[in-house]
Amino acid sequence: MAMPRKPVEIRDVDLEATLDLRTRVLRSHIPTVAASSPEDHLPQTWHLGAFRDGRLVGVISGFPQEQGARPGAPAERFRFMAVELAEQGRGAGRALLAEVTARARHRGTRLLWANARDSALDFYRRLGFEVVGEGFSDSVSGLPHHVVVLEL
Numbered sequence: 001m002a003m004p005r006k007p008v009e010i011r012d013v014d015l016e017a018t019l020d021l022r023t024r025v026l027r028s029h030i031p032t033v034a035a036s037s038p039e040d041h042l043p044q045t046w047h048l049g050a051f052r053d054g055r056l057v058g059v060i061s062g063f064p065q066e067q068g069a070r071p072g073a074p075a076e077r078f079r080f081m082a083v084e085l086a087e088q089g090r091g092a093g094r095a096l097l098a099e100v101t102a103r104a105r106h107r108g109t110r111l112l113w114a115n116a117r118d119s120a121l122d123f124y125r126r127l128g129f130e131v132v133g134e135g136f137s138d139s140v141s142g143l144p145h146h147v148v149v150l151e152l
C-alpha cells in the first residue's frame with residue numbers, strides 16, 4: 001500500500017538556496033537571464049522554502065513595497081515563486097503562501113501582492129487573491145502578467 005505523502009514544511013532559507021529552483025522553473029525559456037533582482041539584497045527581504053522529506057521543492061521571496069493602486073497601505077510584494085515541476089499541484093505553493101500570509105499579517109502588513117503570470121492566475125484566485133488592472137507583458141520574461149492582491 002502506498003504511504004501517505006508527507007506534508008511540506010516551510011522554513012526560512014537564504015537567497016542562494018532559492019536560485020536553482022528559480023532558474024529551472026521560471027527561466028526555462030530564457031536560461032541566460034538571471035533569476036534575481038536588486039530587491040533580493042534589501043535588508044528586509046525574506047526568502048522561504050518548502051521542504052518535503054528534507055528536500056527543497058518550492059521557494060518564494062518578498063519585501064515591503066507599496067502597491068501602486070493602494071498608496072499608503074502597508075504592503076509586501078512577493079516574487080520568484082517557484083515549485084519543482086514534479087511537485088506542482090501537491091500543495092507546496094498553497095503552504096508557502098499560507099506561511100507568507102501569516103507572517104505578513106503578524107508584521108502589520110495589510111496588502112500582499114505580486115505581478116503574476118497569467119498561467120498562474122487561477123492558482124492565486126483559489127487562494128483568495130483578486131486580479132486587478134489591465135494585463136501587461138513582463139519586461140524580463142516577456143510573458144503575460146496581471147497584478148494580484150490579497151487584503152490581509
Ligand SMILES: CC(C)(COP(=O)(O)OP(=O)(O)OC[C@H]1O[C@@H](n2cnc3c(N)ncnc32)[C@H](O)[C@@H]1OP(=O)(O)O)[C@@H](O)C(=O)NCCC(=O)NCCS
Binds near residue numbers: 082088094117
Ligand atoms: C504556480 C505554482 C507556484 C503553484 O504552486 P503549486 O504547489 O503547484 O500549487 P498547489 O498545489 O499548492 O495548488 C493549490 C491549488 O491551486 C491549483 N493550481 C496550482 N497551480 C495552478 C495553475 N497554474 N493554474 C490553476 N490552478 C492551479 C491546484 O490544483 C490546487 O487546487 P485545489 O485547491 O483544488 O487543491 C507552481 O505550480 C509553479 O511553480 N508553477 C510554475 C512557475 C509559476 O508559474 N510561478 C508563479 C509565477 S507568478
